Amino acid sequence: DTGVSQDPRHKITKRGQNVTFRCDPISEHNRLYWYRQTLGQGPEFLTYFQNEAQLEKSRLLSDRFSAERPKGSFSTLEIQRTEQGDSAMYLCASSLGNRDRGLGALHFGNGTRLTVT
Amino acid sequence: QQQVKQSPQSLIVQKGGISIINCAYENTAFDYFPWYQQFPGKGPALLIAIRPDVSEKKEGRFTISFNKSAKQFSLHIMDSQPGDSATYFCAARRREGSTLGRLYFGRGTQLTVWP
Numbered sequence: 001d002t003g004v005s006q007d008p009r010h011k012i013t014k015r016g017q018n019v020t021f022r023c024d025p026i027s028e029h030n031r032l033y034w035y036r037q038t039l040g041q042g043p044e045f046l047t048y049f050q051n052e053a054q055l056e057k058s059r060l061l062s063d064r065f066s067a068e069r070p071k072g073s074f075s076t077l078e079i080q081r082t083e084q085g086d087s088a089m090y091l092c093a094s095s096l097g098n099r100d101r102g103l104g105a106l107h108f109g110n111g112t113r114l115t116v117t
Numbered sequence: 118q119q120q121v122k123q124s125p126q127s128l129i130v131q132k133g134g135i136s137i138i139n140c141a142y143e144n145t146a147f148d149y150f151p152w153y154q155q156f157p158g159k160g161p162a163l164l165i166a167i168r169p170d171v172s173e174k175k176e177g178r179f180t181i182s183f184n185k186s187a188k189q190f191s192l193h194i195m196d197s198q199p200g201d202s203a204t205y206f207c208a209a210r211r212r213e214g215s216t217l218g219r220l221y222f223g224r225g226t227q228l229t230v231w232p
Contacts, residue, residue, distance in 0.1 A: 040225070
């Protein structure tokens with residue numbers, strides 16, 4: 001399967017703990033996105049990278065959140081001092097950013113479901 | 118503020134019927150309108166997409182109708198099947214600057230197709 005891969009699929013953590021999620025995009029995709037989805041809502045944009053450069057961050061991404069894509073391949077999303085309100089599905093997506101045909105065609109992984117107790 | 122407004126929130130259709138989901142937007146800078154399908158426990162998957170220079174796009178049983186002047190677009194699923202039961206999201210993308218590629222999603226429509 002050459003789709004977007006996310007790990008772990010599920011994470012349960014206690015409030016105040018730090019968590020880190022990993023995303024492996026489709027190999028030839030240079031753009032990588034993080035979205036958050038809560039129950040009954042559509043995905044909400046958090047941040048995105050073109051290669052290793054983080055080009056935009058949403059206001060939803062508080063100081064407790066940090067994302068990296070060190071070599072322009074996989075990415076990590078870390079949440080420090082987790083709060084109950086962080087409980088959500090964290091989705092990673094990738095796309096081709098250098099061809100008009102690929103723009104907007106985001107390919108999503110199956111997400112990491114975070115539960116903060 | 119919701120950039121893309123989607124309705125209805127839920128939809129029940131009999132097998133073989135037509136499912137219609139509607140979306141509306143205000144931002145005229147949007148230039149790409151995809152629809153995503155999501156099954157429980159899975160990420161959203163691209164279903165079909167349209168650009169504002171055409172009024173309709175059809176792929177198999179799925180059709181997008183686009184009304185640029187009204188700033189509305191809709192998804193029609195013909196001959197709906199139980200396997201189509203899923204949550205559907207409309208989305209939109211702005212064309213300019215560093216936000217290129219970022220999608221704004223509607224809140225979703227949960228479709229149930231009864232056999």
